[in-house]
Amino acid sequence: MKRTLGTCYYPEHWSRDIWEDDARRMVEAGLKWVRIGEFAWSRLEPVAGQYDFNWLDDAIEVLGAVGLKVVLGTPTATPPRWMIDRHPDMIAVDVDGRPRKFGSRRHYCFSHEGYKKDCASIVSKLAERYGKNPHVAAWQTDNEYGCHDTTISYSDAARVAFQGWLQMQFDGDIAALNSAWGNVFWSMDYDRFDQIDLPNLTVTEPNPSHTLAFRRFSSDQVVAFNRIQTDIIHAHSGAPISHNYMGRITDFDHFKVGDDLEIATWDSYPLGFLEDRVGADAERQRTFARQGDPDFQALHHDLYRAVGKGRWWVMEQQPGPVNWAPYNPAPLPGMVRLWSWEAFAHGAEAVCYFRWRQAPFAQEQMHAGMLRPDSADAPAMGEAMQVAAELKDAPDVVQAQAQVALIFDYDADFAWATQPHGEGLSYFGLVFDTYRALRSLGLSVDIQRADSSDFEGYKVVIAPGLMHMSEDVKAALTASSAQVLIGPRSGARDANMAIPIPLPPAIPDLDVTVSYVESLRPDLPIPLKGGGMVHQYMEALEGTASIVETTENGAAVAMSSGTVTYLGAWLDLAGLQRVIGNACAAAGVTTVTLPDGVRIRDCGAERFWFNYNANPVTIDGMSIEAAGVVRQSAPKQL
Numbered sequence: 230m231k232r233t234l235g236t237c238y239y240p241e242h243w244s245r246d247i248w249e250d251d252a253r254r255m256v257e258a259g260l261k262w263v264r265i266g267e268f269a270w271s272r273l274e275p276v277a278g279q280y281d282f283n284w285l286d287d288a289i290e291v292l293g294a295v296g297l298k299v300v301l302g303t304p305t306a307t308p309p310r311w312m313i314d315r316h317p318d319m320i321a322v323d324v325d326g327r328p329r330k331f332g333s334r335r336h337y338c339f340s341h342e343g344y345k346k347d348c349a350s351i352v353s354k355l356a357e358r359y360g361k362n363p364h365v366a367a368w369q370t371d372n373e374y375g376c377h378d379t380t381i382s383y384s385d386a387a388r389v390a391f392q393g394w395l396q397m398q399f400d401g402d403i404a405a406l407n408s409a410w411g412n413v414f415w416s417m418d419y420d421r422f423d424q425i426d427l428p429n430l431t432v433t434e435p436n437p438s439h440t441l442a443f444r445r446f447s448s449d450q451v452v453a454f455n456r457i458q459t460d461i462i463h464a465h466s467g468a469p470i471s472h473n474y475m476g477r478i479t480d481f482d483h484f485k486v487g488d489d490l491e492i493a494t495w496d497s498y499p500l501g502f503l504e505d506r507v508g509a510d511a512e513r514q515r516t517f518a519r520q521g522d523p524d525f526q527a528l529h530h531d532l533y534r535a536v537g538k539g540r541w542w543v544m545e546q547q548p549g550p551v552n553w554a555p556y557n558p559a560p561l562p563g564m565v566r567l568w569s570w571e572a573f574a575h576g577a578e579a580v581c582y583f584r585w586r587q588a589p590f591a592q593e594q595m596h597a598g599m600l601r602p603d604s605a606d607a608p609a610m611g612e613a614m615q616v617a618a619e620l621k622d623a624p625d626v627v628q629a630q631a632q633v634a635l636i637f638d639y640d641a642d643f644a645w646a647t648q649p650h651g652e653g654l655s656y657f658g659l660v661f662d663t664y665r666a667l668r669s670l671g672l673s674v675d676i677q678r679a680d681s682s683d684f685e686g687y688k689v690v691i692a693p694g695l696m697h698m699s700e701d702v703k704a705a706l707t708a709s710s711a712q713v714l715i716g717p718r719s720g721a722r723d724a725n726m727a728i729p730i731p732l733p734p735a736i737p738d739l740d741v742t743v744s745y746v747e748s749l750r751p752d753l754p755i756p757l758k759g760g761g762m763v764h765q766y767m768e769a770l771e772g773t774a775s776i777v778e779t780t781e782n783g784a785a786v787a788m789s790s791g792t793v794t795y796l797g798a799w800l801d802l803a804g805l806q807r808v809i810g811n812a813c814a815a816a817g818v819t820t821v822t823l824p825d826g827v828r829i830r831d832c833g834a835e836r837f838w839f840n841y842n843a844n845p846v847t848i849d850g851m852s853i854e855a856a857g858v859v860r861q862s863a864p865k866q867l
Contacts, residue, residue: 232573232620234613235262235300235581236599237545240288241272242588247604248291251585256295258599258610259617262579263292264544266355267302267372268334271309274351282358293364300471300544300581301365303355303458305348306372307334312347319344321382324429329379333592334372338382339450340390345457352458360465368470369544370458373496374451374486375478381447383427394446396422409725410438437647438726444643448481452489459489473544474536476529477506479657480646482639483536484678493537496545496583499526499568501554508658516826516843519561520856523826523841524665526568530575531664532637535676539628543572545583548609549597557595561843563856565612570619570858574830574837576628582613623860627833631673632818634711635664636692638679644696644722651748654765659694659717659799666805667691670813670820673831684709688816691809693796695719698734707737707793712816714808716787716796717768718746739790740772743797754801756781761804768797778808819864827853836863 236255240248255263265288266273274280289299313320313331319341321329329336337344359365374380399406403419412418417436419425428435428443459470469491474483476498487493499521503514507522517523533541548565550557569580587598587607594602599610637660645656667674677684679698682705684690690711695702698720706713720734721743729735733743746768749755754762758779763786770785777794778787787796787808792815796808806822813820823829826841827848838859840846845854853859 230578230625232577232625233261233579234258234569234617234620235260235264235298235579236585237264237581237583238292238585239268239588240265240291241269241284243586245284245287248288252292252295252297255292255297255585258614259621260613261298262300262367262581263297263585264300264302264369264581265289265292267304267369268307270304270307270351273304273355274309277311277315280354282354289359289362289364293362297364298366299362299364300367300369301355301359302369303348303352303371305337305351305370305458308337308344308347312344315347316341316343318385320384321379322384322387323378324381324383326383326430333377335377335379338384338386339380339447339454340382340384340386342386345454348454349457349461352461356462356465360462360468365466365468367468367492368462368466369494370455370462370470370472370490373473373475373478374455375481376475380451380478380480381444383429387447387450388427390450391427391443391446392422392425394449395425395442398442409727410436410442411727412436440647441643441726444480444647445640448485448639448643451481452485455486456489469540471542471544474533476502476525477657479639479642483533484639487536487538490537492540492542492578493533494542494544495529495533497526497529497543497568497572498545498547498551499564500547500558500560501551502526504554504556508653508661517841518556519558520564520826520841520843521568523828523839524661524668526571527575527668527828527830528661528664530572530577531635531674531676534576535637535678539576541577542579542581543577544581546572546580548582548599548613549607550595551597552593552595559597559608561856562608563612563854565609566616567839567841567856567858569613569616570837570860571830571839573620573626574832574839576626576832580616582609626835629831629833630686631675631831632687632816633667633672633689633691633813634675634677634684634687635660635667636679636681636690636695637676638695641679641694641696644726645694645718647726648722650746651765653751654748654799656694656696662799662802663691663693663805663809666802666809668828669802669823669825670806670810671823671829672813672818672820673829681705684711687711688818689714689809689812691812692719693717696722697724699724703736707739709792711792712812713793714796714812715793717766717798719795721746734795736793736795739788739793739795740774741788741795741797742771743768744771745769755784757786757800757804758783759804759807761807762801763798763804764801766799770795770797777811824848831863834863836861
């Protein structure tokens with residue numbers, strides 16, 4: 230499939246007399262896609278039940294007339310003010326019981342039935358009107374589910390819906406719920422489902438089983454909300470539907486949302502994320518302040534390729550300084566090009582820059598675009614045009630299955646968030662550290678969902694932190710011909726957040742038992758015998774499996790039987806590199822330790838090199854310029 234570029238455009242923000250000029254300049258810049266409409270509800274339905282589609286008809290025709298393809302967004306992330314008057318209780322409520330007020334965006338609760346009906350109405354109007362429009366070549370539902378902590382709402386609507394959800398989960402048997410949750414503890418038993426409140430504002434922490442159930446419910450509400458829209462659009466249009474996910478938003482199951490979509494997209498803001506979400510220390514933030522973290526974007530590229538079942542885009546690519554991070558520097562020259570090519574190397578069908586023109590008003594007026602507010606080219610324009618020219622002259626990137634699979638499970642993140650056991654510990658952090666170690670060894674990675682039963686073709690499969698592991702997951706992993714690395718905290722809880730008996734991890738044919746666990750102070754890491762450290766979290770391991778990794782004082786850290794290894798600790802980069810390197814060596818997978826900031830992506834017959842450093846690097850006689858990309862033939866062994 231031909232790789233293409235695009236942008237995000239808001240015709241309702243600009244005078245009608247510049248639309249044609251904007252469209253012409255988009256084509257001249259080499260763009261093919263334009264996303265519109267996702268925030269325009271107040272212009273589409275200025276008064277309840279009174280619609281104005283004339284301006285949108287016009288905008289789509291202007292863009293389509295010059296050959297641009299339109300991604301039409303549904304506007305449900307920005308309910309207009311009259312909607313709040315109509316449904317005052319549709320506002321989401323935060324964990325402290327405070328309502329999220331009007332005056333921004335995403336100010337709705339996924340559980341409010343009245344709001345969902347009004348969403349279905351506006352989506353129906355759009356799908357009926359534009360479902361067969363030849364210029365509308367793709368759709369986007371809503372915008373950035375979960376952004377700004379908006380997945381989980383503690384509203385009355387959520388409470389009532391949660392009670393109904395629980396009743397279905399436990400087949401109306403309140404005794405079964407009490408038993409599964411261990412409600413005998415602290416006399417928390419319920420007589421009826423309508424007695425169950427939401428797990429916030431309790432005197433001390435709520436029952437973790439209650440909290441985990443509410444997180445699963447909240448995720449299911451996002452899935453159901455999205456499905457309302459996809460069902461309507463599919464009934465009227467054959468164009469693919471997408472949703473633009475965000476970086477490090479893990480409080481709903483993106484795989485389940487993706488099951489109802491044809492394309493997964495995400496919004497990539499490398500510099501904003503470095504300050505806001507990566508969790509890097511001050512030194513690393515300084516080193517990569519104008520480049521972004523070398524692994525954060527790539528992790529999400531691989532994740533959303535999996536969510537999209539192979540089809541994915543970057544719907545919003547940072548083109549310059551953003552407005553929302555603690556600090557907002559400009560990208561190093563060359564980085565917009567590097568970010569674009571890295572997405573293509575990981576399989577993106579399209580990279581769309583946010584936004585076409587910088588807004589001179591409202592919340593995002595400090596957010597750079599491809600154009601300045603006065604319509605002159607911004608610095609990103611030249612790099613985008615360079616990428617467009619390179620795409621025209623270069624062969625398409627062809628994807629191939631990687632040798633290494635990394636399992637990512639949103640339900641595991643729910644469980645870790647419910648019971649982290651130590652300050653700052655998170656499932657995402659563990660997976661990200663593992664992914665960084667893989668990339669630092671020159672490896673390309675495919676991400677798999679936890680309920681995948683097919684690991685055929687992979688030589689190494691890594692499953693860190695799967696708090697609840699079904700017997701099917703365990704069987705699939707142990708039946709794999711790959712070298713399998715499991716842990717830590719895998720199998721640590723049953724489906725309802727209780728410690729299972731037999732004790733974890735309870736992996737078939739692997740005699741390892743976790744006898745107790747501890748979280749570690751950041752200033753008290755434990756040295757490993759072979760170099761590196763255990764930090765943050767460690768388990769005491771017992772059993773007859775072979776000990777393959779120990780601390781300096783001889784405590785078992787990893788134990789192995791056959792092709793399966795259980796790692797009972799969170800290791801630093803050096804420790805992870807050795808453990809993963811040993812698994813790769815046993816599987817016949819070649820690794821190479823790369824300089825910090827240099828990364829490889831193998832795909833098909835090609836190898837891409839990316840230099841995130843602010844200075845040139847030389848590897849085996851090959852020079853890569855600062856913020857540079859090198860494309861070459863891949864080694865024969867893939």
